[in-house]
Amino acid sequence: MKIFLGVLLVLIVSGIGYFYYLGAFDTVQVKEETLGPFYILSHDRVGNYRKVGETFEAIQKEFPEKGVKNYKLFAIYKDDPNKIPEEKLRCEVGALFSEPVTEIPVGLSIQLTSKTIERKKYLTVDFPLRSFISIFLGIFKVYPVLFEACKQRGCDLDHQPSMEIYEPIIEKQTKYLLPLDK
Numbered sequence: 001m002k003i004f005l006g007v008l009l010v011l012i013v014s015g016i017g018y019f020y021y022l023g024a025f026d027t028v029q030v031k032e033e034t035l036g037p038f039y040i041l042s043h044d045r046v047g048n049y050r051k052v053g054e055t056f057e058a059i060q061k062e063f064p065e066k067g068v069k070n071y072k073l074f075a076i077y078k079d080d081p082n083k084i085p086e087e088k089l090r091c092e093v094g095a096l097f098s099e100p101v102t103e104i105p106v107g108l109s110i111q112l113t114s115k116t117i118e119r120k121k122y123l124t125v126d127f128p129l130r131s132f133i134s135i136f137l138g139i140f141k142v143y144p145v146l147f148e149a150c151k152q153r154g155c156d157l158d159h160q161p162s163m164e165i166y167e168p169i170i171e172k173q174t175k176y177l178l179p180l181d182k
Contacts, residue, residue: 022137023128030149035177036119039101040074041112042094048086049077055093056166058110063095066105071095073166080158096165122163122177123149129166129174142176150178 019025043055052075059073078090094112101114125146127138147157155178163177 019137022130022134024137024141026128026141028125028127028142028145030146031124032121032180033124034119034121035124036117038074038117039097039099040092040094040115040117041097041101041104042074042076042092042115043110043112045091045093046087047089049081049089049091052091052093055110058108059095062108063105066107068095068105071097074163075166076161076163078161083158121180123153123155123180124178125176126173127176129168129172135166135174138174138176146176146178150180153180155180 045052045055056073063069063071072095074094074096076092078092079088081089100116104112104114123146125142127142128134129138143162146162150157150160160178163179165175165177167173167175
């Protein structure tokens with residue numbers, strides 16, 4: 001019985017420690033920042049947002065083969081999954097660069113379009129990105145606070161896309177953005 005309780009205690013403490021590491025107990029701090037321009041190679045998707053990982057996998061596998069470096073992953077979610085049917089959800093997924101993209105790599109398994117997102121004012125939150133679970137934890141922890149801050153500033157959340165920028169290597173964080181400029 002003591003062994004069972006000891007093992008149970010270790011599992012509970014380990015679980016709490018892991019969630020602490022992931023940022024579950026971090027305070028969500030909303031900032032107002034002017035960011036951009038963002039130079040992106042994007043892939044338009046329609047359907048369940050959970051499938052954006054397929055595009056990320058293709059990019060992370062194929063970009064190194066084509067010699068493409070120094071990018072972050074991003075997603076722009078255009079629809080509210082609580083209001084729009086799953087099969088009609090629209091998003092853009094791809095790679096974000098600090099400099100304009102002069103040419104799109106050829107021979108990729110997904111079609112990419114080069115775009116520029118102009119400099120804008122955003123509400124932002126930085127959240128740790130330490131594992132795949134961090135992305136889901138961020139969705140549940142960050143968005144309610146970010147949406148509330150947006151409502152307090154008079155945002156129209158019904159027509160407001162959200163953007164996430166993922167940087168798992170150096171910064172180890174996800175930046176959540178809601179544009180304030182139209």
